[in-house]
Amino acid sequence: MITIKEIAKEARVSIATVSRVLNGTGGYSQETFDRVNKIADAHHYLKNAAAHTLVSASSKIIGILIPSVSTSFSGDIINGIEDAAYAAGYDVILAHTGIGGDERRLLENINMMRNRQVEGLVIVSNQFTETALTLIQRLRLNTTLISTSTRNNSLPAFVIDDVAAMHAVTSYLLSIGHQHIAIIGADPDDHVTGAPRIKGYRDAMMDAGMVPSIAWVQRGDFSYESGYTGFKRLYSGEYDITAVCCVSDEAALGVIAAAHEFGLSVPDDLSVTGFDGTRLSEMVRPRLTTVRQPFYRMGKAGATALLQHITSGESINGETFPFEIEIRESTKPLDTQRRGE
Amino acid sequence: MITIKEIAKEARVSIATVSRVLNGTGGYSQETFDRVNKIADAHHYLKNAAAHTLVSASSKIIGILIPSVSTSFSGDIINGIEDAAYAAGYDVILAHTGIGGDERRLLENINMMRNRQVEGLVIVSNQFTETALTLIQRLRLNTTLISTSTRNNSLPAFVIDDVAAMHAVTSYLLSIGHQHIAIIGADPDDHVTGAPRIKGYRDAMMDAGMVPSIAWVQRGDFSYESGYTGFKRLYSGEYDITAVCCVSDEAALGVIAAAHEFGLSVPDDLSVTGFDGTRLSEMVRPRLTTVRQPFYRMGKAGATALLQHITSGESINGETFPFEIEIRESTKPLDTQRRGE
DNA sequence: GCAAATCCAGTAAACGTTTACACAAACAAT
DNA sequence: ATTGTTTGTGTAAACGTTTACTGGATTTGC
Numbered sequence: 091m092i093t094i095k096e097i098a099k100e101a102r103v104s105i106a107t108v109s110r111v112l113n114g115t116g117g118y119s120q121e122t123f124d125r126v127n128k129i130a131d132a133h134h135y136l137k138n139a140a141a142h143t144l145v146s147a148s149s150k151i152i153g154i155l156i157p158s159v160s161t162s163f164s165g166d167i168i169n170g171i172e173d174a175a176y177a178a179g180y181d182v183i184l185a186h187t188g189i190g191g192d193e194r195r196l197l198e199n200i201n202m203m204r205n206r207q208v209e210g211l212v213i214v215s216n217q218f219t220e221t222a223l224t225l226i227q228r229l230r231l232n233t234t235l236i237s238t239s240t241r242n243n244s245l246p247a248f249v250i251d252d253v254a255a256m257h258a259v260t261s262y263l264l265s266i267g268h269q270h271i272a273i274i275g276a277d278p279d280d281h282v283t284g285a286p287r288i289k290g291y292r293d294a295m296m297d298a299g300m301v302p303s304i305a306w307v308q309r310g311d312f313s314y315e316s317g318y319t320g321f322k323r324l325y326s327g328e329y330d331i332t333a334v335c336c337v338s339d340e341a342a343l344g345v346i347a348a349a350h351e352f353g354l355s356v357p358d359d360l361s362v363t364g365f366d367g368t369r370l371s372e373m374v375r376p377r378l379t380t381v382r383q384p385f386y387r388m389g390k391a392g393a394t395a396l397l398q399h400i401t402s403g404e405s406i407n408g409e410t411f412p413f414e415i416e417i418r419e420s421t422k423p424l425d426t427q428r429r430g431e
Numbered sequence: 432m433i434t435i436k437e438i439a440k441e442a443r444v445s446i447a448t449v450s451r452v453l454n455g456t457g458g459y460s461q462e463t464f465d466r467v468n469k470i471a472d473a474h475h476y477l478k479n480a481a482a483h484t485l486v487s488a489s490s491k492i493i494g495i496l497i498p499s500v501s502t503s504f505s506g507d508i509i510n511g512i513e514d515a516a517y518a519a520g521y522d523v524i525l526a527h528t529g530i531g532g533d534e535r536r537l538l539e540n541i542n543m544m545r546n547r548q549v550e551g552l553v554i555v556s557n558q559f560t561e562t563a564l565t566l567i568q569r570l571r572l573n574t575t576l577i578s579t580s581t582r583n584n585s586l587p588a589f590v591i592d593d594v595a596a597m598h599a600v601t602s603y604l605l606s607i608g609h610q611h612i613a614i615i616g617a618d619p620d621d622h623v624t625g626a627p628r629i630k631g632y633r634d635a636m637m638d639a640g641m642v643p644s645i646a647w648v649q650r651g652d653f654s655y656e657s658g659y660t661g662f663k664r665l666y667s668g669e670y671d672i673t674a675v676c677c678v679s680d681e682a683a684l685g686v687i688a689a690a691h692e693f694g695l696s697v698p699d700d701l702s703v704t705g706f707d708g709t710r711l712s713e714m715v716r717p718r719l720t721t722v723r724q725p726f727y728r729m730g731k732a733g734a735t736a737l738l739q740h741i742t743s744g745e746s747i748n749g750e751t752f753p754f755e756i757e758i759r760e761s762t763k764p765l766d767t768q769r770r771g772e
Numbered sequence: 773g774c775a776a777a778t779c780c781a782g783t784a785a786a787c788g789t790t791t792a793c794a795c796a797a798a799c800a801a802t
Numbered sequence: 803a804t805t806g807t808t809t810g811t812g813t814a815a816a817c818g819t820t821t822a823c824t825g826g827a828t829t830t831g832c
Contacts, residue, residue: 091545093788093789094788095789104811104812105790105812106811106814107810109791110811113790115790117811118810119810134569136542137546137788138485138546138548138787138788140480140481140482140547140787140789141788141790142788142789142790144481144787144789144816144818144819145816147817149481158506159500159505159510160507160510161506162503164506166501169499169527176526176527181526181543182524182525182526183492183522184495184524184525185522186510186514186517195517201477202522204477205477205479205480207481228475314713343714343715344714347716350716369501369681372655373681373684374714375691375716434817434818435818444782445781445782446782447821448780448781450820451781451821454820456821458779458780458781460779463781478818478819482819483820485786485787485817485818485819485820486818486820486821487819488787
């Protein structure tokens with residue numbers, strides 16, 4: 091790899107001049123400009139980013155912290171972030187925090203981000219501990235949150251209104267006649283996504299004069315499996331449920347699978363709603379009624395705001411995105427269902 | 432951020448000693464060791480990676496180049512790569528190459544990887560041009576390929592045997608009585624995945640004495656949409672197809688959706704197979720018969736081999752992974768299908 | 773008791789950039 | 803003709819590390 095030093099020698103100018111030409115900062119004649127550029131091109135010069143970072147104290151890197159990339163929506167978020175970074179001439183460094191309680195990996199990776207001199211950090215869909223939060227603050231890392239938030243809103247978050255979203259989808263179910271509606275898959279101890287969604291559901295039920303029984307709230311971890319086992323628990327309890335709100339599309343598929351095993355078909359015997367609006371929800375039969383979150387846009391907006399803050403000092407304001415209730419085939423008015431007496 | 436210089440001052444030793452202590456390279460007394468470490472910890476010292484990279488010419492970074500993260504299997508691959516990197520103390524820089532022909536972004540990102548001083552490059556599921564290939568070679572980037580390969584096998588690839596896989600799944604269909612079998616979703620001009628799968632299909636058909644008609648090979652781009660439109664084209668042509676092999680799970684769902692619209696149910700009227708064995712294939716009803724690829728393992732193995740090469744100079748050998756035919760509910764022996772006369 | 777080896781630690785160069793400062797030459801304004 | 807400004811370029815320091823080299827002090831071997 092050729093360096094500016096060698097270019098300087100070959101062009102018979104100083105390295106300062108080469109640097110100025112290569113950065114286009116002005117202060118050279120057209121002639122030197124051409125000569126230096128020609129030599130640089132001929133040797134396929136590439137700037138050593140480490141040296142640049144060291145001296146300029148700007149790495150042109152932002153970091154992404156994410157539990158795991160395998161859930162289907164995280165890909166969209168990452169795409170959004172990376173596109174925003176690319177547009178701003180920034181590169182992206184990615185680290186997993188591990189799913190579940192592996193706090194060590196999370197903390198290690200936050201430190202790693204700092205020692206890599208990232209100029210900003212995007213944290214995706216993570217529940218972080220107080221320790222992690224104070225670490226971020228101590229390291230003075232510019233941070234935005236996608237699809238998650240902190241308890242006291244200390245960090246700008248790019249999210250949807252989970253309470254409103256679940257309220258809306260529950261209300262939809264109520265509006266088409268359902269009354270015995272369960273919610274499956276949420277973790278009530280998860281204050282960022284689980285608890286709000288349960289609240290939205292409960293509020294909607296209350297607004298309609300229903301008091302949801304405890305068994306109607308089946309906790310879980312948003313996964314297919316928790317949808318599956320949640321419905322198994324619920325149904326074997328002989329409750330007369332006609333509709334189920336799920337907190338993810340995958341959980342909805344789990345519910346549908348479990349229902350099948352009981353000989354129940356969706357939506358003729360049971361209405362089921364998903365959440366997230368992943369591509370999945372359009373690809374399955376019946377297509378899922380779901381709540382669409384604009385993940386790509388959320389990722390892009392979160393990263394863009396972060397980058398604007400970095401480059402022009404604008405303060406970062408979190409943003410609450412509109413969601414959309416997609417009404418498709420997995421739900422049906424109660425009186426058209428078989429069990430709608 | 433505190434530097435070794437300041438630690439040195441506070442500990443009243445030279446920066447060389449601090450560096451030695453912090454790297455544990457020996458050549459200091461227990462006493463200085465403790466003193467330096469205590470000060471470093473107290474100030475939450477973090478090494479400046481840029482400085483380290485610059486002087487040691489080792490960045491401890493590997494790069495991932497991937498078209499887009501939104502297909503469901505790419506997440507598993509990335510997880511595998513990142514886990515391998517983390518285990519080896521390496522960090523990961525991620526860049527998209529853009530889907531489809533945006534060669535500029537691909538080339539830019541290859542250059543970016545070099546100027547970031549990555550020690551190795553993992554390219555995922557990409558069709559790259561000759562230009563890209565020669566660029567990689569010129570930059571002397573250690574590279575492994577996951578789920579893709581070059582025409583002349585110039586780069587080590589971590590893949591499955593696509594010909595054998597499609598041969599196996601087609602043979603399975605033949606073995607349960609099907610004869611009029613189509614293949615949908617492959618791009619015959621894609622020599623890394625498309626053409627081999629078509630060949631596997633064709634070989635299996637020929638082996639069974641069938642000569643597949645041209646219309647039975649519906650080209651596409653592996654997407655849901657191409658499955659959907661492929662089947663629409665096929666079926667409106669009035670061919671008497673009883674089974675369809677798809678080249679991705681998503682394409683299979685597209686076929687199933689299109690079949691539904693014709694009033695055909697899967698598997699009672701039509702058997703359909705997927706490809707990839709994504710979580711999707713287990714979550715839908717009917718569960719898809721599919722070819723499972725060990726994506727996580729492929730990613731992990733590819734990155735591990737790369738890292739071993741970097742750290743201990745071992746040469747990288749590509750690896751062909753075993754696939755598994757998962758027989759599930761989307762296929763059925765012909766004589767148990769409704770149309771099996 | 774003396775040479776040799778070992779242990780600890782410091783000095784300084786190097787990595788590849790950016791940039792403040794200096795300065796000579798050319799040009800403009802008076 | 804003097805001063806001032808602009809233009810083009812070079813010198814050298816700085817960024818935060820690592821590491822080869824050096825050397826004094828202590829220990830070891832005989």
